[in-house]
Amino acid sequence: MGTKHKILEDFYDEWFMLIALHCNLEDHALAYVLNSRLKTRFKRSKQDVDIEENLAFPMFEWFDEKTDSNWSLFPNGVFGDSNVSMTGLFKDMPSSAKHHLVPEYKEVDYFIKIDQEVSDTLVKSIQEIPTVMTAYMVDCEKLNSKNNLIF
Numbered sequence: 001m002g003t004k005h006k007i008l009e010d011f012y013d014e015w016f017m018l019i020a021l022h023c024n025l026e027d028h029a030l031a032y033v034l035n036s037r038l039k040t041r042f043k044r045s046k047q048d049v050d051i052e053e054n055l056a057f058p059m060f061e062w063f064d065e066k067t068d069s070n071w072s073l074f075p076n077g078v079f080g081d082s083n084v085s086m087t088g089l090f091k092d093m094p095s096s097a098k099h100h101l102v103p104e105y106k107e108v109d110y111f112i113k114i115d116q117e118v119s120d121t122l123v124k125s126i127q128e129i130p131t132v133m134t135a136y137m138v139d140c141e142k143l144n145s146k147n148n149l150i151f
Contacts, residue, residue: 014150018140019112019123020105022133027075030110030131031060034073037129038122040064042073049074055099069116076101076108101148105138113149 023030031042041062048056060073077098100106112126126135140146 015115016140016149017114017116017118018138018143018149019114019118019126019135020108020138021110021112021126021135022107023109023131024133025131027058027060027073027110031073033129033131034112034126038125040071042071049101057101067116069114072113073110074101074113075110076105102138102143102145104143104145111138111149 021030025033028044031044034040035042042060043062045059045061047059049059050056055078057074057078062071062073063069064071077100102108102111120137123135123137126132140149143149
């Protein structure tokens with residue numbers, strides 16, 4: 001087994017902006033719509049964001065050369081194996097549960113993480129997309145699960 005390295009929170013503090021999106025589209029369809037409307041170029045990342053052994057979040061990435069910034073689009077929730085022990089008739093059946101990357105915002109479907117300051121016009125442009133119910137900025141300083149977003 002390999003050595004685990006931990007980055008102390010006071011040693012490394014990555015700054016980024018986070019936009020929450022409420023949307024019923026599949027992740028690839030949302031990336032397509034954002035690329036069409038915002039002129040971004042999100043592409044599916046070769047590596048998922050692995051939080052636990054059997055829990056991976058798909059990610060779409062884009063590097064904006066004009067502003068020299070990285071953009072990431074990822075779902076907040078995925079279904080994975082559950083540790084809940086079942087009893088009765090279904091005790092031998094595998095169970096699954098929805099796991100959230102940012103548990104404080106369980107109702108959010110997707111996040112866009114940008115490592116540079118963005119204007120409010122970006123959020124307004126996302127809100128104007130018919131398939132997006134709403135979009136808003138998240139205060140990253142108040143997140144308890146901020147370390148989940150360092151990737």
